Amino acid sequence: MAERVLTLRELNRATLARQGLLERWDDADAVEALRRVAGLQAQEPRPPFIGLWTRMETFTAEELLGALRSGAAVRAPLMRGTLHIVAAEDWPLFFGPPDRTRNVLGERSRDLDPEPVLAAAEALLRERGPMSMNDLRPLLAERFPGEDERVMGYAARLLLPLVMVPTDDRWGYGRDPVFGLSDLALPRKRDDAELVRRYLAAFGPATVEDMQTWSGRQGLRAVVEAMADELVSFAGGLVDLSGAPRPPEDAPGRDVVFLPDFDNLLLAHKDRRRVIADEHRPLVATKNLRIKATFLVDGVVAGTWSIKATKTKATVTLEPFGKIPRAAVREEATALARFLEPDAKAVSVT
Numbered sequence: 001m002a003e004r005v006l007t008l009r010e011l012n013r014a015t016l017a018r019q020g021l022l023e024r025w026d027d028a029d030a031v032e033a034l035r036r037v038a039g040l041q042a043q044e045p046r047p048p049f050i051g052l053w054t055r056m057e058t059f060t061a062e063e064l065l066g067a068l069r070s071g072a073a074v075r076a077p078l079m080r081g082t083l084h085i086v087a088a089e090d091w092p093l094f095f096g097p098p099d100r101t102r103n104v105l106g107e108r109s110r111d112l113d114p115e116p117v118l119a120a121a122e123a124l125l126r127e128r129g130p131m132s133m134n135d136l137r138p139l140l141a142e143r144f145p146g147e148d149e150r151v152m153g154y155a156a157r158l159l160l161p162l163v164m165v166p167t168d169d170r171w172g173y174g175r176d177p178v179f180g181l182s183d184l185a186l187p188r189k190r191d192d193a194e195l196v197r198r199y200l201a202a203f204g205p206a207t208v209e210d211m212q213t214w215s216g217r218q219g220l221r222a223v224v225e226a227m228a229d230e231l232v233s234f235a236g237g238l239v240d241l242s243g244a245p246r247p248p249e250d251a252p253g254r255d256v257v258f259l260p261d262f263d264n265l266l267l268a269h270k271d272r273r274r275v276i277a278d279e280h281r282p283l284v285a286t287k288n289l290r291i292k293a294t295f296l297v298d299g300v301v302a303g304t305w306s307i308k309a310t311k312t313k314a315t316v317t318l319e320p321f322g323k324i325p326r327a328a329v330r331e332e333a334t335a336l337a338r339f340l341e342p343d344a345k346a347v348s349v350t
Contacts, residue, residue, distance in 0.1 A: 005235040009249035011274040012299045017245050018202055019265055020055030022253040030063045031072050031087045038202035039086035042075050045171035047260035048085045053339050054258055068166040075164040077157055080216040095161060096190045112147055114155045121156035130165045130180030161186060192223045203268045205240035210269040256332040257296040266291055276301040280321055297324055307340060314341035315348045
């Protein structure tokens, strides 16, 4: 029997539904939302707040700040070696340097033996407490003269079980973030099968290549093959959890959705056509690997946006890729500006 072919529109509806982007969630707090989306990329402090605002019916910045400061959520180097905010209970599952990151570290470090460097970095953090990489690197350079201190800091950041320490800054972290050793217990062996389940629950249906693109881990094909009894297969190598939602391609959704910089919706698949046309990808990804903030129209990336604020006015600038429903986009952009700049007396959308 031939495997069913899923259209791009069906893939779009399924992924948006699981990401809280087809319809905002009204039954989840910030920590539960983080679990559902398998974490939010947090290369900068502000984007995860936008990521939750756009996915939850009611959300305040104080809710996520409270979760970070209480330890219910953590910001740490995780999938793809990039910073994410995840529910604290998920950190042990997602922690583990991506295979590609280990390769990059090897290329950059040349003859560096990372083990004594990691031991020294861990000892320093236990002795002196949390510190920024700008403080840690010179201390490592003193102990290992002649070695590249940036490579040593890079090794410590990616290979040690570190989490970032929240501050009283507006979005939870300052310009020079401080890292400390996590007190969460790590499993003796990473659970790649559970990682696949969590990925599919958040981004499926997907291929093994998609999973490896999101996680940075290789060798997941054998894991997926061993899970055959609990997965369903579709044409083109797509698999999914058997009970996961797969709305029809004509399922209704929100007209307009605003996403922050670096949102994983645009990064979680090797083939990203379900949410962005191939010709638009160069307009979103910059040469320095930044992923611009975007907005969706009818579930597909339709342009980029930015915001600037003065003491009296917040201005949202839109750069659409084509025709857009201006009134609907303006309404959602205004609501987002009110969330980001609540003290602004006026909002302008251009």
